[in-house]
Amino acid sequence: MRQQIFEILIKPFYKSNQLNYKNQLSFSTQIKQMEDIQLRQYSIKSQSSQAQAKSITKSGFTVITDMQKKDGGNETGPSPVELLLSALVGCQNIVSRMIAKNLGFNINEISFDIVAERDHRGICSQPMIEDAPVSSGLFRIYGTAIVDTDGTQEQLTQVNEIVKKRSPVARMIVDSGCKIEIEWKKQE
Structure with a gap:
């Protein structure tokens, strides 16, 4: 190895x-x-037709991505960006609980409400054989995470900073240049 x-x-x-x-x-x-690396690998097998892609994960789950009809899809699943946002909150949910436990408190529930922004010219500007005038990537993800916890607001703020570095999905997004501005608030 x-x-x-x-x-x-x-x-x-x-x-x-x-x-x-x-x-x-x-x-x-x-x-x-x-x-000393502890390598983890993730894999899928996927087939696509028109705007839809159907992927089977190594763990046996089926994931379908599609687009809205106005964008050429059939609306049979979330868009790839919506799936990325779901992956982000799913990963932050898991990692934040690990961090909280390490810091000596519990997270019972998290309610995320987030938005991603990108400039559509990065995908659609013409002609396609030339570089786009702007990046097609996301440049900002923002919103709130309302947390039911026995921890303090200060501890949640600390978790928010750590999770951006420790969550594999968040780290990948941050390293791409996209800003993650999710405000973590203790549920009242």
Whole structure:
């Protein structure tokens, strides 16, 4: 396993000396971290027809994404962006509970209400063979998380900052340049 990790993850970066994306750690420290990796893999198999994609997860779940009829879809499932938002709140839900437990309090329930924003020109500007004038990616996700907890508002604020770094989905979104501005509030 260690040799596989080296071949897949370390060797390609060895020449560039850029294992850490911000290059903040020494190269030897970065290699040590890669040797200690606890790799998790996620996989799906998917088929698509028109705007719909039907995916089967490795764990056996079926996920369908589609678009609204006005965008060429059949409305048989959420849009890919809606699914990303669901993945974000699902991941933040799980990771925030782990963080709260580690900090000595419990989270009973979280009610998320979030919105994502992007500039539609990033997808639709013409001609398609030229670069779009703006990114097609999300630039902001904002909203609220109302939390039923025995913790304090200060602890929830701390959880919110930690979860942006620890949640794999949130981290990927933040690293893409998208701002996550979800205000965590203790339920009254």
